[in-house]
Amino acid sequence: MIEEGMIKEGDQRHIHVLVSRKDRSNRYSFSPGSRYKASTTMLHGKEVKRGFDRDQFFKAAEEVFDRKFQYRRNYVESYQARNTFLKHPEKYFKQLLRLPAPEKKIAFQLLKERGVKLPLTTIPLTSSQLAGKIMTKLKKGITKAIHSGSIEL
Template identity: 55%
Template sequence: MYITITAQKTDGNYAQSAVDFVNYLEKENVGKNTDDLEHFFDQYEEGILRQEVISAIDGNTAKLKKSEPKFYSITLNPSERELKTIQSSQEALKRYIREVMKAYASSFNREINGRPVTIDDIKYYAKIEHQRTFKGSDKQIIENQPYATQILQLKQEIRRIEHGELRGNISKLQQRIEQLEQEAPHQINGIRIVRGTSKPGPQSHIHIIVSRKDASNRYSLSPGSKYRASEVLMNGKKVKRGFDRDAFYKSAEKTFDKMFGHKRNYVETYRARKTFLKNPKLYFSTITKLPTNERTLAFQLLQRSGVDTALLTIPTNKLQLAMKAIHILKKGVGKAIESASIGI
């Protein structure tokens, strides 16, 4: 499960409305019949319409400055194995999100009227999407780019010939374009993968928009707080503050495994991701020491993400070579995490 929490995007001052972000989340509804539309849901209700979400988020921003975000975006990206575990069930994802948001509430080290924050203090709206498209950072786009560049140049040359600016054989140029299209290393059903191409296989994921203010519109609840769960002395009183992201991420992972009986491999765990970021040598060393079945699966998951696991077999006593291998592996796993192609 790859989870991100990001503040409302800004260009200087924050927009005073969530309309642009909510409209973005409506992209999969474009062109659908009324009966097929995917609506928002919250902790207790289904079928919440776009305008209701905008009104609720925009109307819950009391005393927030223009320089402060009005909402946060949480994205949960189940891995292919996790989606297989629940058979990509939409109802299972909804049940899971409602449990995850309870964990979100309990990760605030805050009190409201002398009690801990609960799910009823959180104003959020979630939406499930079923498609993903390739972006510029994906391996397939990067490796197809030389072919894309040549194709673009040839098309520009054809246009110049058509406008009488250049002399040449358009038919031969078109044949060359067709050849390059076929030679591109990454294709789906014989068509070259480009930015915006839909990714194959199960791609369900969840977007959540969460108000910065609590449901009463009185208290600010920021998961982007620079403070971890702690206490500070203010006006002679101890005040709790902060949001524990580690606790939230770990709870989201454990909740999925407990609800659906998912058997999580080491490379799919939040603990592994933390280890990779802090100590990549330990990360790769841990993988090589896993029990045979788990190690085999770990290698398979990394290979699917484009990581050259053959480098993991290099003897560690050859220090210089091993460190070079770790650098290459770190780069590969980093790209896999960035594109969320492995569920860690």
């Protein structure tokens, strides 16, 4: 297990990708939120795409990394999942539930390690687990109904 502050073997380089927010003339914005993001313009007689697509950049970076290091990225670790979690949490958790059982187990383990509070703490994977969960809820409901229908001292 690699932890913060550990001394690791081998080359430890990393890179930072810096992209200017404006072009040289200071007329066009390259910002990911720019309205020029999906447009083209003529530059020195050639048609050039303007803007910077952060989503496309991260997708390509993940693909190159995964291919180069034969890394099997779990859904939880992807940029797309992070975006979905921030913008549409309900879609994110629905997607988690659709994962195959082994991937789902790893995904929930990763989320637990990161301290993410899950709306569903236990998700039944088998019919017996589902039946147990239903019985527990039913028992809790019946107990509450009995207590609300009587006067307790």
